[in-house]
Amino acid sequence: MTLSQQLRQSIHEELKKISEQSHPHVWERTRSKIAYQYLEEQIINMMIAQQITVSTAINLIESDDA
Secondary structure, three states: OOHHHHHHHHHHHHHHHOOOOOOHHHHHHOOOHHHHHHHHHHHHHHHHHHOOOHHHHHHHHHHHHO
């Protein structure tokens, strides 16, 4: 598995942990393929630019969307 595939798998695993109640804005973006792909890219870009974890990126996206 490539590094890119491992990263995307990690993102997928973290996104499976959220719920509509805990992260309504991020959860909504996981419902469509296009929105999911954009979310995945956003998480990767945040991780690189800010040196943060997947879960921290998800939480920041949720708080920014709220």
